Amino acid sequence: MAEKKLxxxxxxxxxxxxxxxxxxxxxxxxxxxxxxxxCMIIRPYGYAIWENIQRLLxxxxxxxxxxxxxxxxxIPESLLNxxxxxxxxxxxxxxWVTHGGSERLTERLCVRPTSETLFCEHYANIIRxxxxxPKLYNQWxxxxxxxxxxxxxxxxxxxxxxxxxxxxxxxxxxxxxxxQMLNVxxxxxxxxLGMPVLRGRKTDxxxxxxxxxTYTVEALMHDGKALQGGTSHNFGDGFARAFDIQYLDRxxxxxxxxxxxxxxxxxxxxxxxMTHGDxxxxxxxxxVAPIQVVIVPVQQHKEGVLDAxxxxxxxxSKVARVKVDDxxxxxxxxxxxxxxxxxxxRVEIGPRDLANNSCVIVRRDNREKLFVSLDDxxxxxxxxxxxxxxxxxxxxxxxxxxxxxxxxxLDELIGIAAEKSGYIRAMWCGELECELxxxxxxxxxxxxxxxxxxxxxxxxxxxxxxxxxxxxWGKAY
Amino acid sequence: MAEKKLxxxxxxxxxxxxxxxxxxxxxxxxxxxxxxxxCMIIRPYGYAIWENIQRLLxxxxxxxxxxxxxxxxxIPESLLNxxxxxxxxxxxxxxWVTHGGSERLTERLCVRPTSETLFCEHYANIIRxxxxxPKLYNQWxxxxxxxxxxxxxxxxxxxxxxxxxxxxxxxxxxxxxxxQMLNVxxxxxxxxLGMPVLRGRKTDxxxxxxxxxTYTVEALMHDGKALQGGTSHNFGDGFARAFDIQYLDRxxxxxxxxxxxxxxxxxxxxxxxMTHGDxxxxxxxxxVAPIQVVIVPVQQHKEGVLDAxxxxxxxxSKVARVKVDDxxxxxxxxxxxxxxxxxxxRVEIGPRDLANNSCVIVRRDNREKLFVSLDDxxxxxxxxxxxxxxxxxxxxxxxxxxxxxxxxxLDELIGIAAEKSGYIRAMWCGELECELxxxxxxxxxxxxxxxxxxxxxxxxxxxxxxxxxxxxWGKAY
Numbered sequence: 001m002a003e004k005k006l007x008x009x010x011x012x013x014x015x016x017x018x019x020x021x022x023x024x025x026x027x028x029x030x031x032x033x034x035x036x037x038x039c040m041i042i043r044p045y046g047y048a049i050w051e052n053i054q055r056l057l058x059x060x061x062x063x064x065x066x067x068x069x070x071x072x073x074x075i076p077e078s079l080l081n082x083x084x085x086x087x088x089x090x091x092x093x094x095x096w097v098t099h100g101g102s103e104r105l106t107e108r109l110c111v112r113p114t115s116e117t118l119f120c121e122h123y124a125n126i127i128r129x130x131x132x133x134p135k136l137y138n139q140w141x142x143x144x145x146x147x148x149x150x151x152x153x154x155x156x157x158x159x160x161x162x163x164x165x166x167x168x169x170x171x172x173x174x175x176x177x178x179x180q181m182l183n184v185x186x187x188x189x190x191x192x193l194g195m196p197v198l199r200g201r202k203t204d205x206x207x208x209x210x211x212x213x214t215y216t217v218e219a220l221m222h223d224g225k226a227l228q229g230g231t232s233h234n235f236g237d238g239f240a241r242a243f244d245i246q247y248l249d250r251x252x253x254x255x256x257x258x259x260x261x262x263x264x265x266x267x268x269x270x271x272x273x274m275t276h277g278d279x280x281x282x283x284x285x286x287x288v289a290p291i292q293v294v295i296v297p298v299q300q301h302k303e304g305v306l307d308a309x310x311x312x313x314x315x316x317s318k319v320a321r322v323k324v325d326d327x328x329x330x331x332x333x334x335x336x337x338x339x340x341x342x343x344x345x346r347v348e349i350g351p352r353d354l355a356n357n358s359c360v361i362v363r364r365d366n367r368e369k370l371f372v373s374l375d376d377x378x379x380x381x382x383x384x385x386x387x388x389x390x391x392x393x394x395x396x397x398x399x400x401x402x403x404x405x406x407x408x409x410l411d412e413l414i415g416i417a418a419e420k421s422g423y424i425r426a427m428w429c430g431e432l433e434c435e436l437x438x439x440x441x442x443x444x445x446x447x448x449x450x451x452x453x454x455x456x457x458x459x460x461x462x463x464x465x466x467x468x469x470x471x472x473w474g475k476a477y
Numbered sequence: 478m479a480e481k482k483l484x485x486x487x488x489x490x491x492x493x494x495x496x497x498x499x500x501x502x503x504x505x506x507x508x509x510x511x512x513x514x515x516c517m518i519i520r521p522y523g524y525a526i527w528e529n530i531q532r533l534l535x536x537x538x539x540x541x542x543x544x545x546x547x548x549x550x551x552i553p554e555s556l557l558n559x560x561x562x563x564x565x566x567x568x569x570x571x572x573w574v575t576h577g578g579s580e581r582l583t584e585r586l587c588v589r590p591t592s593e594t595l596f597c598e599h600y601a602n603i604i605r606x607x608x609x610x611p612k613l614y615n616q617w618x619x620x621x622x623x624x625x626x627x628x629x630x631x632x633x634x635x636x637x638x639x640x641x642x643x644x645x646x647x648x649x650x651x652x653x654x655x656x657q658m659l660n661v662x663x664x665x666x667x668x669x670l671g672m673p674v675l676r677g678r679k680t681d682x683x684x685x686x687x688x689x690x691t692y693t694v695e696a697l698m699h700d701g702k703a704l705q706g707g708t709s710h711n712f713g714d715g716f717a718r719a720f721d722i723q724y725l726d727r728x729x730x731x732x733x734x735x736x737x738x739x740x741x742x743x744x745x746x747x748x749x750x751m752t753h754g755d756x757x758x759x760x761x762x763x764x765v766a767p768i769q770v771v772i773v774p775v776q777q778h779k780e781g782v783l784d785a786x787x788x789x790x791x792x793x794s795k796v797a798r799v800k801v802d803d804x805x806x807x808x809x810x811x812x813x814x815x816x817x818x819x820x821x822x823r824v825e826i827g828p829r830d831l832a833n834n835s836c837v838i839v840r841r842d843n844r845e846k847l848f849v850s851l852d853d854x855x856x857x858x859x860x861x862x863x864x865x866x867x868x869x870x871x872x873x874x875x876x877x878x879x880x881x882x883x884x885x886x887l888d889e890l891i892g893i894a895a896e897k898s899g900y901i902r903a904m905w906c907g908e909l910e911c912e913l914x915x916x917x918x919x920x921x922x923x924x925x926x927x928x929x930x931x932x933x934x935x936x937x938x939x940x941x942x943x944x945x946x947x948x949x950w951g952k953a954y
Contacts, residue, residue, distance in 0.1 A: 036595075044546055044614070047544075047545050068528065073635055093578050095576070096576040099573040141619075
């Protein structure tokens with residue numbers, strides 16, 4: 001049988017990073033386009049990555065006491081309008097349902113861009129006493145934001161996400177929850193995805209519509225642009241006052257609840273691609289790889305080779321997600337195909353390996369070849385997957401280190417922003433005016449005010465007045 | 478501490494079955510209402526049932542070679558219009574998005590009522606050759622149908638479901654897939670949910686808009702009304718022709734693909750309630766119960782009782798989903814609460830049990846008390862959960878048997894329909910006219926033409942002409 005297709009050439013990342021990205025999402029079979037403008041079809045290989053992300057995060061959410069629920073996908077206009085800052089932030093980008101069948105609705109409904117208002121209405125219904133608190137809910141669903149320009153995973157009109165919404169008796173508890181969930185995200189990014197993240201706070205300009213404080217985990221992509229990986233918001237009692245969510249405390253007085261929300265979305269998949277990928281395609285961290293080990297039989301027509309490959313699959317299936325490719329395509333074609341798909345480990349097994357009771361393991365990240373005894377192959381595979389995740393983390397950390405600059409004057413910052421791509425650390429007075437000026441003069445936005453950051457001076461890089469905080473500035477997806 | 482609340486009285490099912498049902502969904506904390514008319518909030522306890530349903534079905538789908546994907550939630554009007562029967566069936570009940578932000582869309586989009594058209598467009602893009610077949614995709618998502626009258630789980634404007642959509646090279650393969658998935662559903666209903674189902678075919682009037690044949694698993698509720706549990710459709714090549722989905726076969730000619738789709742939804746939860754529930758509340762089959770065993774300490778202030786309860790929880794957690802209720806509510810309150818929630822097994826442990834190295838296990842379905850040694854309590858719990866599922870199945874089968882009637886004349890059928898509630902087996906000529914006449918005269922619809930059914934005569938119960946098939950007639954949710 002002829003080979004199905006040769007792996008098509010993809011654009012080099014140094015030549016055109018944006019084109020490289022869209023080549024990968026298409027050629028690794030992650031997504032397809034449809035006639036629904038600005039939305040994407042998530043294909044089996046892409047969706048399996050999302051299922052792994054869901055499984056790993058959902059276990060962390062449940063381990064920290066959260067329960068899943070499902071809210072309606074529609075929000076009546078009057079409900080969306082209840083919290084002023086929130087509606088101002090979201091109304092310009094929602095999709096409106098105006099008709100059910102052939103009838104015009106008496107009130108139009110938006111397709112949820114986020115569900116704070118629905119959760120608030122429900123919490124107002126079910127919270128009566130301090131005994132009902134905390135409420136720790138999460139939901140996995142899709143949301144819609146009517147974006148003008150879209151890119152697969154990074155910005156699309158519909159995307160999949162989870163949104164946690166919690167209610168607490170005190171401000172302290174709400175703040176602790178907000179930070180706990182930020183740390184849950186950071187742990188997932190660093191340990192499972194091999195992606196180093198900055199943990200910190202967003203400026204008022206960049207925070208969520210209606211939040212008192214927004215915290216973020218921020219990742220730096222291979223090209224030096226930042227990606228907001230996940231956010232965790234402390235709402236204080238602002239929504240609780242707008243929706244009248246009160247509880248009767250132990251002291252027999254009515255008090256407003258304190259609220260948080262936090263979310264990550266399918267844009268994580270875009271982040272994985274742009275952090276770890278290379279010119280041969282995807283590089284997937286084993287924790288979320290749909291196939292962790294692909295076994296490629298060499299000279300598979302020779303006696304015993306395929307049987308050995310299947311036997312190896314059965315053994316390795318106890319420690320990994322394994323596939324044997326026993327198709328008629330050549331080993332060379334298979335090597336390229338699974339490199340494109342970012343499969344962490346390739347195992348080659350042929351007549352010579354059989355004679356030696358061994359196999360060859362090739363790592364996707366560094367292409368290192370290991371000649372491994374079959375006796376303890378399960379152990380080697382487990383170790384190599386862990387080593388690969390660590391190596392991805394190291395490589396991404398090194399990239400971030402090399403792409404982190406410091407500016408103490410405005411000219412310096414403008415110069416770096418013009419010539420380099422990465423984070424620029426610089427002091428800030430806390431005024432919106434300076435934030436806007438830096439956007440205009442250097443085309444950078446504030447990404448994050450990292451916790452416990454060392455100051456790099458005492459004056460605002462923009463206006464020269466006394467500085468309040470260190471900010472990481474940059475360009476972002 | 479005072480008790481949080483006493484379990485509120487629910488309406489008796491014999492007195493008012495519909496009211497009993499809505500009492501249960503509210504008081505067992507399955508759902509809540511919101512300002513989004515016709516939609517429901519699925520609360521943690523209800524959603525956990527759905528998560529278990531998803532997990533059990535998804536494993537069966539994957540074991541039969543299916544892959545999950547995600548399609549956009551919107552369908553452009555022109556795409557929905559491509560298959561004539563399909564659009565006629567669904568257009569009257571879809572929700573229309575007409576604006577994105579403040580702009581009117583050039584083409585309106587409906588929120589998916591089902592996704593055949595989207596899958597077809599995608600399949601037309603990715604299927605080229607016989608080597609690309611079969612395509613076996615499934616998606617878990619929510620869909621919207623603008624119903625006039627709604628009831629939690631049974632009929633709501635938005636509901637959660639899965640929809641499988643597959644493409645095959647031949648008509649035979651498509652038919653085999655359609656029946657395979659019907660059997661997957663039947664197996665799940667009978668083995669995991671303890672719900673006996675009829676497997677059979679729908680009449681043309683009742684089949685899915687655009688399908689060549691619709692198969693169904695039909696369950697009978699406690700009150701004698703039928704519930705369509707899941708459907709599996711063979712589309713033939715109708716959509717493939719409308720969407721031009723062709724493949725190059727081995728013989729180098731272009732051929733149209735043959736297609737299936739199949740789905741079950743959150744209405745399963747309504748079916749579980751109405752099949753197994755009783756006047757004390759829900760009765761959940763262990764396979765989908767969020768809590769399978771609740772441990773209620775008796776005289777929990779006495780030394781060693783709580784420690785023994787926790788130790789028992791740790792042991793039982795290896796074989797079941799277990800909760801200890803160590804709250805200050807009385808044992809009596811707890812008994813009523815977990816009966817309302819349908820927890821399959823209650824384990825009571827107090828000082829006297831401790832002295833005897835035993836505990837008491839009470840089954841939710843028959844309230845039988847078992848005095849059990851702690852030595853092999855894991856084994857007893859496992860056995861009792863299995864026995865409970867079987868007992869639920871037997872009880873529901875008996876109800877169905879008692880509520881299955883046979884009619885050989887029209888008068889007889891009208892009489893039974895007026896006096897009884899259940900299935901009426903009667904022969905049918907196959908003409909729509911007679912189906913409509915039975916609806917008008919006896920207010921029954923055709924539920925199912927079971928496979929391999931024994932005829933009960935040779936003349937149509939309505940017109941007296943030669944009969945083609947046996948039909949189960951009834952009233953349905």
